[in-house]
Amino acid sequence: MRVPQKVFVAGPASAVRHAIVRRLTASGLPAEQIDTWDTTCLDSQDPLAVRAYLRIQAPDQIYIAAGPWGRQADCVDHRGSYLADALLGQAQLIHEAMFAGIRNLLFIASHQVYGRCPVLPIAEEDLAHACACSYREPVAIGHLAAIRLCEAYMHQYGEALDLTYRSVVVGNVYGPGDTLENSRTGELLALVRQIDQAKGANLSSLKIRSSGLRREDWLHADDMAAACIGLLGLPASKHQFLTDANRPHINLGSGEPSTTMQLAQAVARVVGYRGELLPDSCNVDEGPDFFLDTRRMRSTGWKPQVTLDAGIAEMYQDYLRQVQETEATS
Secondary structure, eight states: OOOOSOEEEESSOHHHHHHHHHHHHHTTOOGGGEEEOOTTTOOTTOHHHHHHHHHHHOOSEEEEEOOOOOOHHHHHHTHHHHHHHHHHHHHHHHHHHHHTTOOEEEEEEEGGGGBSOSSSSBOGGGGGGOBOOTTTHHHHHHHHHHHHHHHHHHHHHHHHHTOEEEEEEEOEEESTTOOOOTTTOOHHHHHHHHHHHHHHTTOSEEEOSSOSOOEEOEEEHHHHHHHHHHHHTSOHHHHHHHOBTTBOEEEEOOSOOEEHHHHHHHHHHHHTOOSEEEOOTTSOOSSSOBOBOOHHHHTTTOOOOSOHHHHHHHHHHHHHHHHHHHHHHO
């Protein structure tokens, strides 16, 4: 694949979007050749606006950092909005991109497409065994539809139009760029805030709003970005070897699950909180254990480079910056 002259990084997943932009600029692509999604500039659910942008700007590559992203309570309370956003936004972009002649596109889906999968670690083909999960269903439906739309357009038009439309499913992604907006704050950033506030209040102990036993994997956004850019540039013969009609996507994750308590202990080390961390048996965990089988992606030579402690340290500095900016404007 030739070096792109124009790249569009779309979607509301801010940490993911920022990481891809950082990776592209680090590779030598000038910032002015990268456009990013912004609702003030482009409403992805407005077909006329999307069509006009894609046909006028004609980016060589599109990365869709799919949304919406949010915590369980927000997804339950705003289920209709989540479903509409998940279905309409990315599907509109994929559809209009194909008809605008955009040849290279990567759709980045949430692990919520797997619902309550009974198999661990979750491999790509386990999507067929996923069980419905009420609070994950809106995002799962929309993201699965987009994965299938990429696969369907490749099947129908791939050879004739020389398309490269691919999909990945990512585990928990963290890193700088995550938002402190309460309803959309990711689980790890919320934990960073909770432990930092406990440190500021000089608390001798802290309940972490979890049983502490749930296992998940956490992938730094920069490692995810490296994988995504590498995957879009992977030769077709190698990509076809890793995928088929029943598993058109590839998993991205750290491959090293941590319990919630281990995660909290890592945050406490970085933040400098010396109090006791306690599980909260009254707080229901957000779903069962979850981590992805990433053997197919690792077979390409990719592997995560950022350790959990190093990644949390970077995230903590970004958190402190946001706090300072909020205080300065309040």
